[in-house]
Amino acid sequence: MAEEISINVKGPNELKLSISISLDKTVLDLKESIAECADVPAAQQRLIYSGRVLKDDDALSSYKLASGHTVHMVKSPVRRDAEPPRQQLPTMQTGQNPTDPLTVLNGPAGHGVMAGFNPFAQMGVNPNDPNMMQSMLDSPEFLQSMSHLMSNPQILDQIIASNPQLAAMGPQVRQVLQSEQFRQMMSNPDSIRQMIQMQRMLQGMGMNPGMGGFPGMYGAPGAAGGATFPPPGAFGTPTTTGSTGTPGAAPAAPGAGTTPAGGAGSPPTGTGAVPPVTPFGNYGMVDPNLMNLLAGGMGGMGGFGAPAQPADTRPPEQRYETQLSQLQTMGFTNAQQNIRALMATGGNVNAAVEYILNGGGL
Amino acid sequence: MAVVPRNFRLLEELEKGEKGIGDGSCSYGLEDGDDITMSNWNGTIIGPGHTVHENRIYSLKIHCDDSYPDSPPRISFLSRVNLPFVAANGQVEAGKIGVLAHWRRNYTIETVLVEMRKEMASPTNRKLPQPPEGSVY
Numbered sequence: 001m002a003e004e005i006s007i008n009v010k011g012p013n014e015l016k017l018s019i020s021i022s023l024d025k026t027v028l029d030l031k032e033s034i035a036e037c038a039d040v041p042a043a044q045q046r047l048i049y050s051g052r053v054l055k056d057d058d059a060l061s062s063y064k065l066a067s068g069h070t071v072h073m074v075k076s077p078v079r080r081d082a083e084p085p086r087q088q089l090p091t092m093q094t095g096q097n098p099t100d101p102l103t104v105l106n107g108p109a110g111h112g113v114m115a116g117f118n119p120f121a122q123m124g125v126n127p128n129d130p131n132m133m134q135s136m137l138d139s140p141e142f143l144q145s146m147s148h149l150m151s152n153p154q155i156l157d158q159i160i161a162s163n164p165q166l167a168a169m170g171p172q173v174r175q176v177l178q179s180e181q182f183r184q185m186m187s188n189p190d191s192i193r194q195m196i197q198m199q200r201m202l203q204g205m206g207m208n209p210g211m212g213g214f215p216g217m218y219g220a221p222g223a224a225g226g227a228t229f230p231p232p233g234a235f236g237t238p239t240t241t242g243s244t245g246t247p248g249a250a251p252a253a254p255g256a257g258t259t260p261a262g263g264a265g266s267p268p269t270g271t272g273a274v275p276p277v278t279p280f281g282n283y284g285m286v287d288p289n290l291m292n293l294l295a296g297g298m299g300g301m302g303g304f305g306a307p308a309q310p311a312d313t314r315p316p317e318q319r320y321e322t323q324l325s326q327l328q329t330m331g332f333t334n335a336q337q338n339i340r341a342l343m344a345t346g347g348n349v350n351a352a353v354e355y356i357l358n359g360g361g362l
Numbered sequence: 363m364a365v366v367p368r369n370f371r372l373l374e375e376l377e378k379g380e381k382g383i384g385d386g387s388c389s390y391g392l393e394d395g396d397d398i399t400m401s402n403w404n405g406t407i408i409g410p411g412h413t414v415h416e417n418r419i420y421s422l423k424i425h426c427d428d429s430y431p432d433s434p435p436r437i438s439f440l441s442r443v444n445l446p447f448v449a450a451n452g453q454v455e456a457g458k459i460g461v462l463a464h465w466r467r468n469y470t471i472e473t474v475l476v477e478m479r480k481e482m483a484s485p486t487n488r489k490l491p492q493p494p495e496g497s498v499y
Contacts, residue, residue: 325412
C-alpha cells in the first residue's frame with residue numbers, strides 16, 4: 001500500500017476541499033474523489049498542479065504530490081457535442097414564458113415591436129434591435145435552419161397544433177407552410193426584412209401592434225390559406241412608404257399579437273365571414289392574403305420559441321460579453337447590475353443604460 | 363537589506379507554488395522535481411473570465427537562468443495563444459510586456475504569470491481571436 005497523502009483542492013467559487021488519497025491512485029481516481037465532495041463530475045474537472053495539467057491516466061506519484069500541497073480544479077465548459085441532440089422537438093412555449101425577459105419586453109408593457117415574432121428568445125438576440133435582426137438575416141446558418149425547420153413535418157405539426165388559429169384552418173395551412181414558395185420566402189432575408197419594414201410602417205401609422213393577430217387569415221381561410229401563394233409580384237414594390245394608409249386597415253396589420261401568447265393575438269372568435277381586408281389595396285402594392293399568411297406564419301413561429309438554432313445556454317456574462325464591455329467603457333462599473341440590466345433589456349445597450357440610470361438592477 | 367540568493371528565492375517560490383498560495387488563477391512548479399538548479403519551470407494560466415480566454419488553461423515554460431532574479435525569467439507559451447507580446451513561436455517578447463521590460467528583483471514567477479493574465483483581460487486583448495483550444499506550438 002502506497003503512502004496516503006492529504007491534499008487540498010481549490011476550485012471555482014471559493015471551493016476548498018481536503019482529500020486523502022493514496023499516491024498509487026491515478027488522477028482520474030482523484031477526480032472521482034473530488035466529484036463525491038463537489039458538484040462537478042469527474043469528466044468536467046481539469047486539475048492543475050505545479051504549473052501542469054494533470055492527465056487522467058497518470059499515477060499521482062508521478063507528479064510528486066505531497067501532503068499539504070494544493071491542486072487547482074477548473075471546471076471545463078460543457079461541450080456543445082455533449083448537449084442533448086437538437087433534433088429533439090422544440091418546447092412549444094419557450095417564446096412565451098412569462099418569466100423570459102424578452103417575452104415580457106415584447107408584451108404590452110414593452111415596446112411591442114414585432115411582438116409574437118420572437119423565435120430568437122433563447123438565442124440572446126434582441127429582436128428589437130434592427131442591427132441584430134439584420135445580422136441574423138444575413139447569417140446563412142439561420143436561413144438554412146429556417147428552411148430546415150419548415151421542411152420538417154413534425155415541427156410543422158407542432159406549430160399548427162400549438163396555434164388555435166392555424167389548427168382551425170385545417171390541412172391547408174400545412175400545404176402553405178410546406179409549400180416551396182413559403183419556404184423560399186422564409187429563407188429569403190429580403191422578404192423577412194420587408195415584413196419587418198412593413199410592421200414598422202404600420203406602427204408608424206399609429207396602429208398598435210398586435211391589433212388582432214391575423215383575423216383575415218382566420219376569418220377567411222379559403223381566401224388566405226387556399227389561395228395561390230404567393231401571388232405573383234407580391235413583393236414587387238418593397239419601398240412601402242405608404243404613410244397614407246387608412247386606419248381601417250388595422251385588423252390586417254401583420255404585427256401579430258402583443259400578448260405573451262405569441263402569434264395567437266386574437267382569440268378564435270371569427271365567424272369565417274370576415275372578408276379579407278386589403279390594407280394596401282388602393283395602392284396595389286401588397287396582396288393582403290400574402291400579408292395575412294406571413295403574419296400567421298410568423299406568429300406561429302413566435303409560438304414555438306427558438307428551435308431555429310440550439311438555445312444559447314451560455315451564462316449571461318458570455319452572452320452579453322460585447323454589451324458588458326461597452327457598458328464598462330461607458331463607466332458603468334457595477335458588473336452585476338450591468339448583467340441584470342442587459343438581461344432585462346434583452347441585450348440592448350441603450351435600453352440597459354436607461355434601465356441602470358433609473359436605478360434598475362441594483 | 364540582505365539580498366536573497368537565487369536558490370533560496372526559487373525554493374521559496376517552489377513551496378508557494380506547490381502549496382498553491384495565491385488566488386489559484388496561476389500555477390507553477392518545477393518541470394523536474396529533481397533538478398537541483400531549479401532552472402526549468404512549468405506554469406499555467408487559467409484564462410480570465412468574461413474574455414475569449416475564459417475556461418482555457420494556458421501552459422507555459424519558464425526558464426530561470428543563473429542571473430535570476432536579477433534578470434527576468436525567459437518565458438514561452440506551450441499552448442497557442444494570440445497576444446501582442448507573444449511571438450509566433452510562443453516566446454514571450456520581454457520588450458513588449460511591462461513586467462519583464464521593467465523587471466525588478468522582487469518580482470517572482472507568480473508576478474509574471476499574474477501580469478500576463480491581466481494583459482489577457484485588458485480591453486485590447488480580451489477579444490483577440492484565439493487559436494483553437496488545446497493547440498500547441
